[in-house]
């Protein structure tokens with residue numbers, strides 16, 4: 186009995202993988218059904234549905250990048266404190282002293298790449314007409330994922346707390362000031378008032394809600410940190426689960442009818 | 443003034459490696475052409491010249507070019523292979539002007555659709571790719587180009603342009619083929635791949651390889667290019683220009699033409715709602731699950747117009763061309779903070795009352811009641827309001843009985859109204875641009891008293 190066989194016959198191994206290795210047809214089907222990670226997939230698909238030249242693999246790549254971002258993001262959280270005192274120095278330390286500081290590079294370039302691949306995924310889904318019935322709703326879920334991907338990237342942009350960060354966020358969030366009715370420089374903000382006093386001021390408008398302050402400051406850093414590391418990823422993960430489940434329930438990857 | 447202040451030896455050597463990549467790519471291409479056995483009937487008196495010979499020659503030239511770059515050690519300023527100044531100036535003039543920038547992108551867009559059968563041919567596409575790569579390479583010898591394109595955060599955008607170009611090509615390539623097959627009554631490309639295969643191994647192995655390649659790619663990218671970190675944040679030192687993150691630069695560009703409430707809130711919301719509405723307003727059942735252009739021309743052209751010139755095009759504009767004071771700069775132009783652009787745009791109400799009627803603008807009386815002030819404001823802006831309301835409410839029914847008649851019949855009232863309004867709102871950006879350029883128009887409706895400008 187070889188070592189490999191010995192391991193595969195052991196009680197431990199068999200308690201984890203309930204079935205023999207996927208060498209024959211039957212076990213190749215069984216492995217898809219009994220493995221938690223693989224059961225995302227069906228047992229068999231149409232060849233065209235997995236042709237790279239058809240799907241461009243962009244949805245899968247986006248998902249993979251999301252996982253990479255989660256992993257590198259968690260590692261970065263060990264080294265980063267979201268306060269005015271430390272944020273910038275912690276990031277600089279990642280470059281200068283931290284052994285695995287390259288995590289920051291991977292995290293940043295992965296984020297850019299994810300924005301690009303999510304666009305390309307949408308581009309392909311549109312161009313193959315895959316949003317047409319019965320997949321209308323999954324397209325809507327997709328659009329939500331697109332927005333959240335951009336917001337993830339946007340909230341993360343602030344965290345290094347350098348000039349690039351705060352001014353990009355300042356420019357981006359200035360828009361909120363002009364929200365109709367709810368921004369203190371938006372049309373119709375005077376509509377919300379109590380006995381002549383405006384309810385919408387620069388300390389109570391949509392921008393204040395976003396920044397937690399009248400300008401991009403420590404409260405903003407805290408808010409964006411929580412949004413970036415906890416709130417948005419949770420929502421994205423949930424929506425991705427729904428998205429994948431719908432792909433299956435809607436009949437798998439679209440193919441000619 | 444020295445126009446190439448730091449064409450250093452390392453830049454030139456880097457370019458050498460870049461040309462080497464292009465050469466290797468072309469070596470593969472030469473091999474491919476050689477295998478296909480294609481021949482020219484006669485060239486300069488020689489009969490039956492294999493096409494691979496031309497490509498082989500080109501590859502050798504590239505390899506020599508690469509070699510010349512890599513071994514360079516003389517003074518970089520003497521280095522010869524760069525762009526002629528005349529060419530640079532020409533490109534700068536065309537690009538640094540919004541009218542010609544937009545005109546050129548529209549010409550490319552229309553040509554892309556009309557000439558799809560030509561440029562999807564592999565050889566043509568390969569030549570285009572070579573031109574793009576050589577253009578990028580040679581342009582890198584220019585200091586100002588390198589400053590802006592080489593910024594770490596801008597590198598992904600260059601990559602994105604190549605990817606978008608490639609996938610657009612792939613789409614048209616497959617569509618042209620499928621459309622031909624549909625017309626000839628043959629099965630489509632996708633129909634030929636309807637065999638059922640097992641996910642293990644056919645899909646999981648592909649996924650595995652994809653993940654490994656991507657991981658390697660990200661690590662290589664992370665080592666090669668350091669993530670940017672500028673000076674510590676300072677609330678008093680405003681950089682000029684101040685730019686949003688690159689994926690929002692299309693929106694920031696709209697700020698040139700619309701006020702923040704429109705460009706930053708209303709139009710982005712319209713984009714999102716519009717995207718989500720697509721499945722519910724596209725009533726055409728054809729083209730589901732395969733690539734085609736002919737069977738869904740209208741929806742594809744609309745989407746491509748929104749994605750290519752309006753979204754990607756505006757990101758390119760915002761990233762590479764908008765400089766200090768949000769002025770436009772050519773690709774090879776120095777970002778001069780003192781560059782002046784005359785801006786004397788006028789409001790429609792100004793044009794109407796002062797220029798056309800020769801009267802002063804009606805001014806609300808500060809002591810009058812709120813209602814009478816509002817009345818004066820509406821009087822002052824009546825033409826703008828009338829135009830905007832007509833655009834949004836009269837145009838759709840007009841469209842329904844004319845050009846979009848067949849759509850209206852098939853879609854019903856509600857869907858059609860949503861479609862018409864989305865198209866009109868998407869058109870609002872190019873329209874306002876055109877008005878700005880033609881009449882130096884600032885606002886159609888201008889009520890600064892209420893922060894309400896359109």
Ligand code: HEM
Nearest residue numbers: 240244245247248307315323324327328330331437438439
């Ligand atoms: C975080 C973002 C996203 C992830 C991780 C994701 C992932 C995926 C994956 C893995 C698939 C399987 C097929 C493929 O790879 O192409 C898929 C299919 C699909 N996605 Fe997404 N997606 C995302 C965003 C979007 C967006 C932005 C849209 C559209 C607006 C979208 C619409 C769809 C639709 C309609 C399908 C079914 C396609 C078909 O059956 O051909 N998704 N998605």
